[in-house]
Amino acid sequence: MKLMQGQFSFLPDLSDDDIRVQAQYAIDNGWAVSVEYTDDPHPRNTYWEMWGHPMFDNPDAAAVVYEVNACRKEHGSTYIRVIAFDSSPGWESIRMSFIVNRPEVEPGFRVVRQEGEGRTVRYTIESYAMREPEGSRYA
Template sequence: MSDVQDYESSLGDAAISRKYETFSYLPTLTAESIRAQIQYIVDKGWNPGIEHTEPAHAISNYWYMWKLPMFGETDVDAILAEVEACHKAHPENHVRLLGFDNFAQSAGTAMVLHRGVSV
């Protein structure tokens, strides 16, 4: 049997150690990787949505929605600009991007793009 890596989570350092969403267990996404993931959302026909929350409340099922989902948006730069605007408005919050699948009526993907700072 192979060794399985354990991802420790620390209540004292939840902003860094906790794992959230699709890519949390991988190294931090590069700018190119983020663009590729957004392009995937667009290519699938999913509607991008941006949410944010305080690190202390990130385990909760409720995150604050940043504006409305970007229904029908296909411009990766416009989506990135909204992610950055959310991060600028709430620099201490986690910011995540979702891809809403309107046929399955669920989130097709979700990824935290900015991790907030615990205060």
């Protein structure tokens, strides 16, 4: 099951040149670009591990591709994404986010039913990857 999060998730995986073009777009708009990774891709997990430092005032998108490839060397079996943060007043939020690396096998999610007091039934989403301890979720 292919994880569908962020922009371009409906497209085939992005090449390094595609990543460079999108990073350059973010840089041209004055957004700070960062690389993040995780082995818990739950849709509500917005706090991924940051790779390096955010690239403020970086004029060259090739540096972003370099950082993505460095992150792939160390964390190639996890999800890696590029984010672009807009610090301008009124926005101060992520403007762009897209996945640039995926594990070979994406286990997907399951719906968990929880029965509560009375006839209350709640549903939640749980990643199959969570069955393994952190750091060993993807071989």
